[in-house]
Amino acid sequence: MFGHPNAATLTYYGLYALQHRGQESAGIVTANGPNSPFKRHVAMGLVSQVFNSSDLEKLVGNRAVGHVRYSTSGSSNLVNAQPFVVNTARGQIAVAHNGNLVNAPLLREELEERGSIFQTTVDSEIILHLLAQPSEPDGVLAALRKIHGAFSLVMMSEREIIGVRDPFGFRPLSIGKLDGAWVLSSETCAFDLIHAEFVRDVEPGEVVIIDENGIRSEWPFQQEQRAFCIFEYVYFARPDSLISNINVARVRTEMGRELARMHPAEADVVIPVPDSGNYAAMGFAEELGIPYSHAFVRNHYIGRTFLQPSQLIRDFNVRVKLNLIKEAVAGKRVVVVDDSIVRGTTARARVVNLREAGAAEVHMRISCPPHKHSCFYGIDFPDPEKLLANQCSLDQIREYLGADSIGYLDVPAMVRATGQPQNQFCLACFTGKYPIPVDPNLDKHIMERRSTRPNLLASHDSSPSLFPRKP
Ligand code: SF4
Known part of the structure; x- marks a missing residue:
């Protein structure tokens, strides 16, 4: 949500409406404009268990990003709970991700070789590390072009909120409006709960940027044949949601x-x-x-x-x-x-x-x-x-x-x-016909490659520890 004095509370209600999409953990990050530190509260459990009124009071700011998690990559624990927040050369960035990246193992290996240290085991963190790389002229868009797979993302910087849908449009993402504030949600049922008006879906391959000047779009990806997950209609989405206006x-x-x-x-x-x-x-x-x-x-x-x-x-x-x-x-x-x-x-x-x-x-x-x-x-x-x-x-x-x-x-x-x-x-x-080719054994191949590398720490084995154990 961007531009509402009750951003945290409305995001909390929105997460209630999206609870069916993930029951393992929930979180909200809020912001109040440039140079004011982000506030974050995440915990394991259902939305009703994760937040109480004092948690919400601490989440000050007129913009917020929320997430409910069900793990499809990485294990179910607090460190993997979203939204993630990172400090970068461009300031603080929060990310909430729905989907799975098919090139996650390769990107992770590449980033680790360049010195990134990962805190979690989920592929969503890769997006953060890419965003934190030294700036190119269109840094965020360049980072987004490196990820492949299914991703509906909501990112928050100190100045804007950015919604992204991968060029295949695997997962849903919709735009709503409430009292002049903009809202992004995985499903329209969240708009109904907070009395927001459904405006339209974010299109596959579209990046929407919401800031003080309003909303605008960028199209950084190569165009692909749309491949929306039909299982959203069969099972995953809530029956009161609209997907592609249906x-x-x-x-x-x-x-x-x-x-x-x-x-x-x-x-x-x-x-x-x-x-x-x-x-x-x-x-x-x-x-x-x-x-x-x-x-x-x-x-x-x-x-x-x-x-x-x-x-x-x-x-x-x-x-x-x-x-x-x-x-x-x-x-x-x-x-x-x-x-x-x-x-x-x-x-x-x-x-x-x-x-x-x-x-x-x-x-x-x-x-x-x-x-x-x-x-x-x-x-x-x-x-x-x-x-x-x-x-x-x-x-x-x-x-x-x-x-x-x-x-x-x-x-x-x-x-x-x-x-x-x-x-x-x-x-x-x-x-069995995959819109993006996948190698189910990719993770295994990378682990094998790693195990054949020399152990750089081996030569230091006999060095005294900086924190020697007490005898
Ligand atoms: S249709 Fe099946 S394979 Fe394709 S995204 Fe949905 S659940 Fe996954």
Whole structure:
């Protein structure tokens, strides 16, 4: 947010609206113009746990950047929590990053060889080090041109706030306005919460610079074919958000209708796996004229469970999130609609729940195609060998889940539901066709290269320590 006296509090509310995008850590950095030091508060946990009113009071300034984190690179700990802040020759800079850089290992190695010392294990820190390099005439834009992959960024300097979307436009980023102040947000649902007006999306490849003079754009990147992550529509984004001016709930409902036309079922009731299956199940039920019921009840108040993994605990974890209203399914032919199947363990547990509750038949319907490939652009899927659809045929999946039938949406139907052309999307986790080539073994190769280098410290092993241990 730029130019509002309550920037920190409004950013805090905005983070509440974006909580679904990351639950590991949250943070806000505020600024008050040139030569006034940035204020930062970050901690592990949900937005409601990270900030109290006294934390917010300390975050003075009329501009702010906030972040909620879910780790797709680097581990989940405080040092990796964003926004990051660094002091550079250009003054202080704060960065919040959504996405994954595909050339992160190479850039990191290059920067380390030139003397950069990294504090964290996340690729977002690379952006900071690039920004901190000695100035070129268009320093920030030159730094941005070096990074490749998925990045929607919000950066704050002492004079401006800068929003950046990579040229493929993998992740969303929108512009809003509130009482003359400018707001950037990953999703428009944050604008609704703070009564900001949605202005437009930041376009793929666009850099928007917001300062005292207003807002302007730069286009520093080579133009690329747009590749928006379709999984944002399927699962990740909130249903009340607009993406490319299309409401996410409307797309999910249409996915359910498409699914019903592709894989109809004779059934007595359609039930969703809440919450992300809700709209697709509704579309499915409407299309076939089958009653729709919320048989699974979600417990919204579970935090992390710090118990050791065991069969009992795993079972507890699956059951504590969703409980079943047995009367809604007993003796009935049930269609259960979920947005996706990743490992399959949860989906299998749902089928067991339904059988135990006395469902006469269980028909599983999935509102996207089978997930067979990794994502390198910011969604944390497991390795392909842990993806059920990568390892099993459709019939094996049905058998593993214990369902009477199974049906997935296919790629053309999923895309049709968005009302946009297929060439606008990244579909790599379904098709294996990656818009930006990736080398999944890059990290390993670099580690191997490092291990063959001479150890520069070896010759100093016998030197006395500056901090000798007490005898
Ligand atoms: S690979 Fe899948 S999850 Fe990742 S960006 Fe592409 S569509 Fe989205």
